[in-house]
Amino acid sequence: MTDLLADLHALQEHIDAMPAARATLIGQAREAGHTWVEIGAALGMSHVAAMKAAKPNPKPRSGATQG
Incomplete structure (x- = not known):
């Protein structure tokens, strides 16, 4: 199960980038x-x-918790 959570975390990091x-x-x-x-x-x-996408406005993910 831990590997799945690590995979999800890695995927989210890619999505965020x-x-x-x-x-x-x-x-x-x-x-x-x-x-x-x-x-x-x-x-x-x-x-x-496309013009708007050229200037990404990163927003912090709400509800993200650690632990």
Whole structure:
């Protein structure tokens, strides 16, 4: 059972890191000359949503407890 909890914790750490990783890739795509429309299409979202995703706003997870 402990391994499952460790796996869940590791997964959550990856999920938490995704917005920053996505923002980095979006920035690289912009630097490479891709338009917001192209980036949005690649992400399955509008160009406006892609612009917002380029600036992740990390929020602390509520209810997270230790122990």
